[in-house]
Amino acid sequence: MKISIAFTLLILAFGLAIGWQDHRRLLSVTEIHSQLVTEATALGIVTDLSNLAAAPRITKHERENREISTKDTAAALIAFAKEMEAMEKSGKHQSDDAMAFQKRILELMDKMAALDSEGIKILIAQIRATTDLKEDTRKGIIGFSIMTLATDHPQAALALFTESGDLLKDNGMMGKQVISSALARWAQDDPQSALEWVRKNSELHPDLVTDDAKQGIIKGAAINDPKLAFKLIDELKSPDENDSAVREIVRAAKTDEDRTATLAALRDHLGTISDKAKAEKFQSNTIKSLASNVAETGYDSAQKWLATAKLSPEELAAFAQGVGQSGKNADTGNWVQWIGANLPASDIKSTITSMVWGWTRNDYAAAGKWLSSTPDGPAKNISVKAYAESVSSYEPDVAAQWAMTLPAGKDRDQTLENIHSNWPKTDAAGAAAFATEHGIK
Numbered sequence: 001m002k003i004s005i006a007f008t009l010l011i012l013a014f015g016l017a018i019g020w021q022d023h024r025r026l027l028s029v030t031e032i033h034s035q036l037v038t039e040a041t042a043l044g045i046v047t048d049l050s051n052l053a054a055a056p057r058i059t060k061h062e063r064e065n066r067e068i069s070t071k072d073t074a075a076a077l078i079a080f081a082k083e084m085e086a087m088e089k090s091g092k093h094q095s096d097d098a099m100a101f102q103k104r105i106l107e108l109m110d111k112m113a114a115l116d117s118e119g120i121k122i123l124i125a126q127i128r129a130t131t132d133l134k135e136d137t138r139k140g141i142i143g144f145s146i147m148t149l150a151t152d153h154p155q156a157a158l159a160l161f162t163e164s165g166d167l168l169k170d171n172g173m174m175g176k177q178v179i180s181s182a183l184a185r186w187a188q189d190d191p192q193s194a195l196e197w198v199r200k201n202s203e204l205h206p207d208l209v210t211d212d213a214k215q216g217i218i219k220g221a222a223i224n225d226p227k228l229a230f231k232l233i234d235e236l237k238s239p240d241e242n243d244s245a246v247r248e249i250v251r252a253a254k255t256d257e258d259r260t261a262t263l264a265a266l267r268d269h270l271g272t273i274s275d276k277a278k279a280e281k282f283q284s285n286t287i288k289s290l291a292s293n294v295a296e297t298g299y300d301s302a303q304k305w306l307a308t309a310k311l312s313p314e315e316l317a318a319f320a321q322g323v324g325q326s327g328k329n330a331d332t333g334n335w336v337q338w339i340g341a342n343l344p345a346s347d348i349k350s351t352i353t354s355m356v357w358g359w360t361r362n363d364y365a366a367a368g369k370w371l372s373s374t375p376d377g378p379a380k381n382i383s384v385k386a387y388a389e390s391v392s393s394y395e396p397d398v399a400a401q402w403a404m405t406l407p408a409g410k411d412r413d414q415t416l417e418n419i420h421s422n423w424p425k426t427d428a429a430g431a432a433a434f435a436t437e438h439g440i441k
Contacts, residue, residue, distance in 0.1 A: 070115060070126075073115070074127060077127075077141060081133055082133065113151070117160065120146065123145055127141050128142075146182075150185055154194075176212040177212075179213045184220035186217075187216070187219070188224060191221040191225070191228060194220065195236075215248050218232050218236065219249070226266075230266065230268075259294060262290065263290065266287075283318065287318035291320070292322050292325065295335070298331065299335065316342060320343055321351055323355075332370075335355065336356065336374075336379055341379075348379060349382050352382045356386035357386050360390040364387075368391075371387055381411065384405060385414075388402040388419060392422040392423065393422045396424065416438045420438075
């Protein structure tokens with residue numbers, strides 16, 4: 001039986017496979033646990049394992065036997081890691097009993113989640129003392145152990161991370177994830193303390209306080225205070241060129257109320273940017289990200305939010321571009337009509353063209369069906385041109401039929417010329433006949 005996706009997720013989290021170390025983003029511990037539970041349920045595993053995010057810490061009475069139980073957890077974890085190394089070496093990513101394997105992973109994660117900072121210290125000491133694990137494996141387990149602590153005790157997790165810096169500082173992706181996750185969690189409750197940690201460690205551990213670490217604080221602060229999060233972009237000197245900080249702020253907005261608060265915070269923040277060009281760019285990039293966030297909720301839901309947002313003309317233009325870059329295919333027709341109705345005709349061409357091109361590539365039948373029923377107007381004409389040119393390389397006759405529905409003039413002539421240019425090379429006779437029919441040289 002093939003091992004399920006849960007196996008892959010856990011191996012990614014532990015960093016046991018060198019080939020997976022370059023993934024752009026490691027999952028958080030709670031995300032991994034959630035997906036593991038989903039996979040376990042799908043496999044029919046019945047378990048009463050507690051949710052990781054709600055895992056209780058050890059009571060005072062239980063602390064008496066903490067060292068023994070922690071060493072037992074460490075032993076189970078090390079044994080599991082050895083099995084994974086053997087699997088990786090043999091290339092056999094299979095298990096005789098995937099359901100039991102799945103449950104075993106969940107139990108390991110919940111045992112680790114039950115440890116407090118002292119328990120994690122004991123576990124790390126046991127991992128460090130193990131000589132028959134690969135260096136990458138030990139780094140991965142230690143990093144993952146600290147990540148489990150970051151869920152409830154981010155400050156303690158950061159302290160442990162700096163203590164284990166000799167092992168983790170060169171483990172790029174895992175190290176960045178540990179710090180950014182812990183700072184994000186800490187900043188939710190106490191952004192000023194998290195900020196102070198960054199200020200202090202920028203000098204003591206400059207290799208640890210990366211852009212990812214700074215964005216972790218911004219992400220955490222945005223959950224409860226988007227206005228502060230925008231301010232922190234400047235204070236932490238987080239680079240806006242890649243817009244990562246902005247995306248983290250917008251991603252924290254989960255409800256319509258959150259989105260409205262984020263929009264208000266953005267408008268306030270723009271007043272603090274003296275450079276007009278920089279302010280315009282910042283506004284545009286943030287509104288585009290916000291549009292993507294809103295579009296993911298579905299067209300009807302997005303319209304409810306837009307009705308209260310009262311976007312300015314500049315914000316509307318940026319919003320339309322953001323929707324055009326990330327809207328769902330099923331909603332594309334509705335968004336095209338919305339853009340046509342809410343923006344000047346001179347501002348809609350590139351956005352609608354890009355949207356219809358993408359939609360046609362993904363589902364040309366649905367795009368064609370929508371075109372057949374949508375009302376005439378500038379938005380439809382732009383859509384027809386984009387659709388015809390998109391399908392012309394494999395359905396040139398269909399493209400030609402659509403092109404001829406355009407009003408006579410420059411756009412129709414240009415579309416016909418582009419169809420001819422895209423005509424399948426295997427049909428030279430058809431291309432020649434088409435050129436003759438439409439006077440194309």
